[in-house]
Amino acid sequence: MGNLKREALSLYLVTDRALSLGRALTEIVRAAVRGGTTMVQLREKACDTRAFVELGRAVHDLLRPLGIPLIVNDRTDIAQVIGAEGVHIGQRDMAYADARRLLGPEAIIGLSVENDEQARECVSFSGLDYIGASPVFATPTKTDTARALGLEGVRRLRQIVGPTMPIVAIGGINSTNIQEIIHAGADGVAVVSALCSAREPEAAARALLHEINRAKS
Amino acid sequence: MGNLKREALSLYLVTDRALSLGRALTEIVRAAVRGGTTMVQLREKACDTRAFVELGRAVHDLLRPLGIPLIVNDRTDIAQVIGAEGVHIGQRDMAYADARRLLGPEAIIGLSVENDEQARECVSFSGLDYIGASPVFATPTKTDTARALGLEGVRRLRQIVGPTMPIVAIGGINSTNIQEIIHAGADGVAVVSALCSAREPEAAARALLHEINRAKS
Numbered sequence: 001m002g003n004l005k006r007e008a009l010s011l012y013l014v015t016d017r018a019l020s021l022g023r024a025l026t027e028i029v030r031a032a033v034r035g036g037t038t039m040v041q042l043r044e045k046a047c048d049t050r051a052f053v054e055l056g057r058a059v060h061d062l063l064r065p066l067g068i069p070l071i072v073n074d075r076t077d078i079a080q081v082i083g084a085e086g087v088h089i090g091q092r093d094m095a096y097a098d099a100r101r102l103l104g105p106e107a108i109i110g111l112s113v114e115n116d117e118q119a120r121e122c123v124s125f126s127g128l129d130y131i132g133a134s135p136v137f138a139t140p141t142k143t144d145t146a147r148a149l150g151l152e153g154v155r156r157l158r159q160i161v162g163p164t165m166p167i168v169a170i171g172g173i174n175s176t177n178i179q180e181i182i183h184a185g186a187d188g189v190a191v192v193s194a195l196c197s198a199r200e201p202e203a204a205a206r207a208l209l210h211e212i213n214r215a216k217s
Numbered sequence: 218m219g220n221l222k223r224e225a226l227s228l229y230l231v232t233d234r235a236l237s238l239g240r241a242l243t244e245i246v247r248a249a250v251r252g253g254t255t256m257v258q259l260r261e262k263a264c265d266t267r268a269f270v271e272l273g274r275a276v277h278d279l280l281r282p283l284g285i286p287l288i289v290n291d292r293t294d295i296a297q298v299i300g301a302e303g304v305h306i307g308q309r310d311m312a313y314a315d316a317r318r319l320l321g322p323e324a325i326i327g328l329s330v331e332n333d334e335q336a337r338e339c340v341s342f343s344g345l346d347y348i349g350a351s352p353v354f355a356t357p358t359k360t361d362t363a364r365a366l367g368l369e370g371v372r373r374l375r376q377i378v379g380p381t382m383p384i385v386a387i388g389g390i391n392s393t394n395i396q397e398i399i400h401a402g403a404d405g406v407a408v409v410s411a412l413c414s415a416r417e418p419e420a421a422a423r424a425l426l427h428e429i430n431r432a433k434s
Contacts (some may be wrong), residue, residue, distance in 0.1 A: 048309040049292075049306075049309070050309045050310060050312065053312070053315065074266055075266075075294060076298075077311070077319065080293075092265040092266070092267045092268070093266040094267065094294070095267065095270070098270065098298045102294065102297055102298060
């Protein structure tokens, strides 16, 4: 079990350079955290390892002084070399046990869960820090995702994994549906385009966080 | 410096599933090592991490009992998780110092060198196990490579890195040009299509090795 504070999942930015309207990723991240973003996942699927490391170091330099965890999607090697706080793995990435063995007990490791069966399986994953309920709603950001869980699916996952496992919801999330997602059992929301494609990521983060806090209060 | 025996570079298979004529990679590797292949590099550029790990374990299970080193292209995480003997990195992969730090002193680490400047730089890389002179001749296997070094280029690289650094040549190699490549200063040759696309990889390996041994004797 890594050093994840549950409230760090509240507003979780997942990066996507293709959706950042030509702006540098560091610019998006800087604005998003000024607006209250609590955690950042660096996701790069078509990037040289060298460039991925450089980008990761630049983002980590920005987040470390603020105490905001940086999570790397899929690549444990990138996470290790830049000293990131952890990794997020999907069902087609490295197996949880392998990732934990490589990164050690202190790393934050999150796992995408797309259905009830995967949720039941992950209950036995010792030290798993959080699950990503994915996707809650249909989303244009990822083309390889499973069928949308819906609010009912989030409620079912919460029942399966129990009250202590942190859950972050991802997929098609914006300020209009945050309330119901949190009420369905998520600890927070992960967003891609709602921040990366926002004209003003700082203001967008602030607005999303306001909805999250309202739902939790 | 890893545990590389210099003669292990003699006939170095670099895998490419797309060039394997529909045959399983384990089948190619099994036949190639029966024919005398001395080292294997697993190169996968468009593969889920989970599938890469599974493939790597299958190939490693095959090679480990034979004492043939398995090297993973680019991905130190895959190398670590499957317990491979090392990694091969290109100029756009992780920096050598980062890879060495992650994998420790025992791992074999090789680096692609495409020109004189990169050769001069790598002389200062403490513990680097070998360099891959790339590409010696123009090759259809990789589309992102630098200008062909030619035999003259191999001779220059040998002069720059000195007599003790192992060099494996790659790019456009077949039984007709092995003699001159070894005489230009390479310790061995790395091949992709000459084995992966061979109708009989075992016989092809045997024929290549025969040329290599003839050049060295």
